[in-house]
Amino acid sequence: MNTNQIIAQCFGVAMIILCAIAPQFKKKMGFISCWFLANICSFSMFWFLSAYAGAFSAISTIIRLAIFIYYESKQKIVPRYGLIGLILLHSVVICWNFENIYSLFLFFGVANIYGQWRKELKITRICAIITSAGFFLYSMINGAYSGAMNEIIIITSACIALYRFRELNNKKAA
Secondary structure (H helix, E strand, O other): OOHHHHHHHHHHHHHHHHHHHHHHOOOHHHHHHHHHHHHHHHHHHHHHOOOHHHHHHHHHHHHHHHHHHHHHHOOOOOOHHHHHHHHHHHHHHHHHOOOOHHHHHHHHHHHHHHHHHOOOHHHHHHHHHHHHHHHHHHHHHOOOHHHHHHHHHHHHHHHHHHHHHHHHHHHHHO
16 A cells, blocks of 8 residues: 555545544534534545545535535524535536446435435434435445445444434433
8 A cells, every 4th residue: 555545544534433423413513513524534535545536526515514514603504595506516516527327326415415404413314324325335336345334334323323312302202
């Protein structure tokens, strides 16, 4: 392994850790901030591997999360036209980097955009699971097994958080 590959793997490990932690936050700001940091690691990993399609996709996600963080810090929701713009940005990036029919699995990311737009973390977590299912299939088909492992970790962590916070809410209601 050369130096760039070693550095990329370090960013990859950091990304996996952050993706596992993100769904466990109780508040939306923690969730999306952690996701933001994970995508900076994702961008860096792809950049050091000279995988520029992945890097550009991560930039799109970083921009989206920066917008969500800004609005969340103001305790406001991104306007509907902003949501549509973010979905269009995601779609343009996928179309621009379209490789084959399996690239269509990347459109599952629209669920994540919608989930991060919504205030309810339950919906955000469910949408993260949907997105990760698509990205898992894309990663497996393309031989990106560490990426597929990351998606399994996200799905598992989001399921645990859904269960964990469901129990917490049931106890509060009782």
